[in-house]
Amino acid sequence: MLADPIVQTLLIELVEEEENLDIVQCLLDGIGTDEEIAEKTGIKLNIVRKVLYKLYDEGLASYKRDKDKETQWYTYDWEFKVDELQKLKLKRCNTELKELNERLDYEENNMFFICPSGHYRLDFEDSSSVEFICPQCGAELEFDDNKDVIDELKDHIEFIEDIMSQ
Numbered sequence: 001m002l003a004d005p006i007v008q009t010l011l012i013e014l015v016e017e018e019e020n021l022d023i024v025q026c027l028l029d030g031i032g033t034d035e036e037i038a039e040k041t042g043i044k045l046n047i048v049r050k051v052l053y054k055l056y057d058e059g060l061a062s063y064k065r066d067k068d069k070e071t072q073w074y075t076y077d078w079e080f081k082v083d084e085l086q087k088l089k090l091k092r093c094n095t096e097l098k099e100l101n102e103r104l105d106y107e108e109n110n111m112f113f114i115c116p117s118g119h120y121r122l123d124f125e126d127s128s129s130v131e132f133i134c135p136q137c138g139a140e141l142e143f144d145d146n147k148d149v150i151d152e153l154k155d156h157i158e159f160i161e162d163i164m165s166q
């Protein structure tokens with residue numbers, strides 16, 4: 001599950017460091033207390049706790065509290081909520097697809113002009129309003145063939161649709 005690139009991006013945003021994904025992996029493997037996780041991963045206990053609460057805040061983890069009969073201390077047994085992660089992933093994919101399709105639509109239905117030094121890339125309307133002169137360096141804007149941009153957007157859309165259908 002952690003090999004899924006979208007899941008990985010989502011989780012790394014949350015847990016901040018890539019190595020903290022090990023904490024998620026522990027939960028997936030059924031290792032449920034902060035101390036066991038710290039021991040298994042070598043990550044400091046306070047960081048493990050911080051990450052667990054972060055996951056909890058996002059609805060991706062829950063815990064059961066138990067009292068240790070001998071020490072009278074509370075222990076927390078954590079669980080990762082795979083269903084919630086799937087929901088989050090689907091939501092993220094849909095948002096990204098919507099943005100990509102809007103950009104594709106814009107690229108397919110417009111002509112673009114670009115400054116030879118790369119300062120500006122403008123659609124026809126904006127280029128007309130600056131009389132096809134780069135507002136920064138004064139060079140004449142050139143027609144920009146956006147076939148590659150369109151191909152790249154289409155590839156990206158296909159990639160996400162692929163992931164969603166898995």
Ligand SMILES: [Zn+2]
Pocket residue numbers: 115116117118119120134135136137138139
């Ligand atoms: Zn320029």
